[in-house]
Amino acid sequence: MSTHSLRDLRSHLGSVVREVATSGEEAIITDSGTEIAVIVSMADYERLHEHADVADALRLRHIRTQGFASVPLSDMMEALGVSADEVLAS
Structure with missing residues (x-):
């Protein structure tokens, strides 16, 4: 499982989504340190x-x-x- 801030996600969305798709591990998305969403395969x-x-x-x-x-x-x-x-x- 990986964690990414919204700011980080803006510049790395493609690689995060590809990693989730290939590994099956979810990615937690945070905003100001608060978990707000999850990207899943x-x-x-x-x-x-x-x-x-x-x-x-x-x-x-x-x-x-x-x-x-x-x-x-x-x-x-x-x-x-x-x-x-x-x-x-x-």
């Missing part, structure tokens, strides 16, 4: 999406087996932090 990206799809399917199956419960609109609005005045104003 296409294989890792596809693998992450496959795992997310499986997790979504499992979550949906769980929801379907538990059934759905109705929620009063006032409770939903309160949970979302939305007031009736805001809804009427829009």
Whole structure:
């Protein structure tokens, strides 16, 4: 794994991307010392999406087996932090 600042990345993007693609190691991108992004290989990206799809399917199956419960609109609005005045104003 390598770490690159945004400033460094501007002048070395091509080599960083090629290194990630060939090695499979991710590159961490920082801005003022804070990690803000990651560059990953296409294989890792596809693998992450496959795992997310499986997790979504499992979550949906769980929801379907538990059934759905109705929620009063006032409770939903309160949970979302939305007031009736805001809804009427829009």
